Amino acid sequence: MTAEEIIDSGLLELYVLGQLDAEESNLVEQSIAKYEVVRAELRDIEKALGQYAMLHSLDVDQSVLDRTIDSINTQNTDSIAREEYHKPSDVGISNKTIWSWLGPLSAIAASIAMIVIFIQIDRLSQLTDDMESLIVECEESQNKLQTQEEIFAGIQSQDNRMILIEPSEKYPETRLIIHNNTVQNINYLQINNLPELSDGLAFQLWSLKGTNEPIPLSVFRRGEDLIIPIEYVDNTDAYAITIEPESGSESPNLEELIGVFVMS
């Protein structure tokens, strides 16, 4: 419909009176949106009927407004109350949510507990290992102390004698002492000065008896201890020390002779 047709149809008047069906109202609203002239006509009709209504106004008691405001406030309170009332369902939802979260939360809590337990077990195991190693260390220290005490007792013994090394020409700075106890059949080597060793090499002790082949004895490297026990070979004429491969040799490398302890 054109703007003119809409205006002449009388639909605008009925629209203002609210007496059009949905389809007709739609048609009018489309025309209002589309035609400025229809909008203007509608405004004029509204103004005229509005004025007509003003002329037919009736007195209203102020209490109507007060009651309306009260209703709105009650409505708001009711609404709040309803919200509060519905909170149980909200709480239900919350509960539902809580319940739905409870499983995963429990799983997480259990996982955390497992991790804590695992950590504690691991820590306990570590502490046990530490304790065991400390016990071993303690036993070692005790043994060492015992050895040191034995060495000390042996050295202090009246049966003990000290034999100084006769260093070779190659290692003249060597200072070693053998504490020899023929009553107890024990030997201790006191290390004061030894040459530096290359990697893969060690010192080896030899027992020399007459014209027999040297008897290979213990292999050692210089450690923290200043006095170490060494083998005792009865009736040894002399002990010798050479530098050999760290696995030891069957016959001494005389090129690397450190020195000789003459026992007789």
Next chain:
Amino acid sequence: MKGVQTEQEIILMIRNRNQNGLSHFYHRYAQPLMGIIGRIIKETVIAEEVLQQTLLKVWNKIDTYDPNKSALFTWSSIIARNTALDKVRLAGYQYRKNQEEIDDHHLTQITEQASGDKIDAHKLLSKLDSKHRILVEKMYLHGYSQKAISEEMNIPLGTVKTRLRSAILILRQELKNEKGLFLSSLAIIGYIIYKLVS
């Protein structure tokens, strides 16, 4: 409460749930809305109850109101009329006012109250002949449908539309004349004052 608010300000206040907006709305439109409701429902207490319901509907449904489609009063007058008609239907027509009860008593009073508008209600309405006047009253103030008017007045539906349009055109013309007369009066008074001063 702040002074006179524009219609847009009132709408905005109500939309923002500001109860002052409803107070402004009430002071501007409650009486004409009561004019519509009070002509459909005879019991004042019930009519006031319907007005209260109308105000509540305006408050609660303001977000559905589109200013591009109609003026605020048009929208609320439709709500008032429909609420009153619903009340009548629910109460089995016991509240329905008879057409014959319409008189000029209220009209006279309100015209005096509305004198600020400088519109002479009697003069304005006197321009409408009885067939137009009754039709506007029945449809606008009493909420009669076109069909009901057609049946009661025994005229075709098309004639109802034509008469309604004619009646509103007369009202529009007379309102323009009244305003023109008012503005002319103001201009003449201004001119006289100007002449006196100079």
